[in-house]
Amino acid sequence: MKKLNQNGYALLNVLMVFTLVTILGISLLSITISSQAYVKHSKTYLEDMTKAEKRLDEASAEYEVLLEGINNEVLNSQTLLTKLGSLEARIEQRSGIEVTAKTLKQITATNNLFVQTVDITAPVGPEHAGKKLKRTLKVSTIADIFNYGVVTNGDLTLNGAVDIKGNIFVQKRLYLSNRGKFIQSGTTYYPGTVYPSIQGDMTVKGLDASGQPYSSAYFYNSSSSSTTAQNFRPITNTGSLSSYFVSSPRIRDAIVSTNQINILGRINEKHAAYTARKGQIANGLNNSLLSGTTVYNTSKKFLQNLELTGVLNVAGDVLMEGNFTMGEAGRLITSGNVFINGQADLKGTIELTNPNSYVYINGKAAISNLNLDGQMYISDAADIRSDFNTNGTVYVEKNTSIENLNNVSGGTAVILSNGSMLVANNNEYSSTPKIIDAFLYSNETLEMYGVGSNIKIKGGVYGSNIILNATKGETRNSLGGRYVWVGPKWYHYEWRYDLDPELYNNVGGLYFEKNQQKPGLPSRLQIEFKEDLILNPPTGIPTVEKLKVETIDTEVK
Known part of the structure; x- marks a missing residue:
């Protein structure tokens, strides 16, 4: 009986080993089959991705060629959008290609700034759960x-x-x-x-x-x-x-x-506008200090050096024949332009309610702790320190010094100097x-x-x-x-x-x-x-006459 039990246990052990080997074999076979399927899927996916990318390359290249064709035409805001729309339609005629355009900045009678994003999408094969490859192009008149x-x-x-x-x-x-x-x-x-x-x-x-x-x-x-x-x-x-x-x-x-950007030419244009405008504004004011709140319903000219510690709100242009000093509590609001025929020491806030308005300074400028909604032109040197919060552009005729600069406007300060620029002593140690x-x-x-x-x-x-x-x-x-x-x-x-x-x-x-x-x-x-x-783009950023296309990103959707 003892011998029989030993034989039974031996048989049981053999069956257990056989069962284990069978299970391992089936598992290995399953893994091998799964691996082969995965490799096959991965290979197919890579091949389809390559094909989709090639289609995007071809569509992007064709778009660039077509864009160059309309660059030789004189286009206004309406005809430009029509022409671009026809280009996008031609690209979309390619099998499976989708094109979506979004205009961010439109050309106006006074501004040559144009920005548009163009999404070109191609499917990644029929077997990949509707995946698509998207390339985003940027079409703009902004300088290279x-x-x-x-x-x-x-x-x-x-x-x-x-x-x-x-x-x-x-x-x-x-x-x-x-x-x-x-x-x-x-x-x-x-x-x-x-x-x-x-x-x-x-x-x-x-x-x-x-x-x-x-x-x-x-x-x-x-x-x-x-x-x-x-x-x-x-x-x-x-x-x-x-x-x-x-x-x-x-x-x-x-x-x-x-x-190079013609900074001097742009500043000279503003100087000519100042020269023409100063003879058109009559009844000059002799104020040397403005505190509290002052409101004018028409353009005003100040004949002396002016210090602003309060609020000056003008419906029209503001012209200052002397130097202008604005303290941190000062606020200048105007629907027109600001012309300063002397030096300027600017803190506080300048709010230009018309997006095409600007500040022109016919002398040196010191800028610190200033909020500027717009663009500025300086016909001498500029010293910029501390906070300069703007999504605007500053043109400087001579040298520019920048220390402890900070910009928390949420935009970008574009500072263009015709002279040298030194950026030092910022956030020291x-x-x-x-x-x-x-x-x-x-x-x-x-x-x-x-x-x-x-x-x-x-x-x-x-x-x-x-x-x-x-x-x-x-x-x-x-x-x-x-x-x-x-x-x-x-x-x-x-x-x-x-x-x-x-x-x-x-x-x-x-x-x-x-x-x-x-x-x-x-x-x-x-x-x-x-x-x-x-x-x-910041207000006043330099532009060029022709549209140019750049690739921003390519991603799988």
Whole structure:
């Protein structure tokens, strides 16, 4: 009986093993079949995605060709929409292609600004639950340069850990350094840091003024130890460019119109309008101070220097023959233009109720803590400090200085200088960046500092030559000058500085974190392209005569 039981158990074990092997076999077979089906599905999906993308490429290319065909015609607001509608209808004739257009800004009799988005959609095969591939194009009259994070028709110099998110276009040469730059007491210092980081496409033409190529288009700083000098040498092997970036850009050969904006011409037009208008407004006023609330139902001319600390509301133009000072409590509201024939010190709020109105200043301008609803033209230099809240455009004839800039309007401040532009002393020695919504432009050299400063430009920059200087992490002008309680240590109490001197390098009187190569340590100068600059363009942004199409995005729906 005992032997029989043992045989029974052996048989039972065999059956259990057989059953287990059978189950595993069936499971493996199921997995194999599922894997094959998944691979087949994935392969089909990729093939269908490729076909859909090709169809979008063809439709987008055809749209661009058709658009160029109407660019040679003189179109007003109504005929333009009709013509564009016919282009969209022709594209939609392609099998399965859907086209949807949305006009964001329409051309008017006084404004050449036009912005439209065009969604072109293609199905991703019949087997993928109605999935579609959508490409969004932007059609506009906004100048090419506003589609880039950094643009120069000259040289671009990146001193140190500049962080750029957006496309870059350089007409001449690119200079790369792993040292920042700052000036202290008349001496220029180059503290050690890392090379720049660029996330986007980069085009470096390497062409001189006559359109001929230089012997080299790329240069790097070969000085490894000096903090008071740099030595740039050509990069002979462009295949090694990745060695000079923390994050490397994609090298492209884009075509961009970098023609300078005629700032002086636009300002002169406003000056001519001022000259014509001042003889048309009679009965000048002799007020030198306006407080409280003052209302005029017609255009007014003020003959003396005027200070505004209250509210001035004018139904028409406001013309000032002297200097104009407006305090932080001041508010100027007008349905016309503002003409200032002297210098201007502007705080408070200027509200232009007509979108085509503007402020013209026939002298130097100091701007700080100002809210501006509209555009401004300055026929001299400009000093812009602190809050400048605007979704508008400022044209400056001479040099422009920008310090502690801030823009919380929800729009973008476009500042265009015919002279040089210096952006320095913004959010100094702070641990967190100040976000500035702006596009900064100079027809001469634009130089920007992110060493003591700590800023993030959401928009972009343009210069005839551009110099960007940055380090990473903490920068201090001292080690703190105070002690911090750290509690008992053994039998006594210990005090220490709030920053450890062993972790910081002293260069030119400033203190920099030693570990500049630390991953994730943020740059003190960041530039990030802002698509909303195009989709929600500021009042007065420069335009061109012809429509241009750009691809914004491609996504699966």
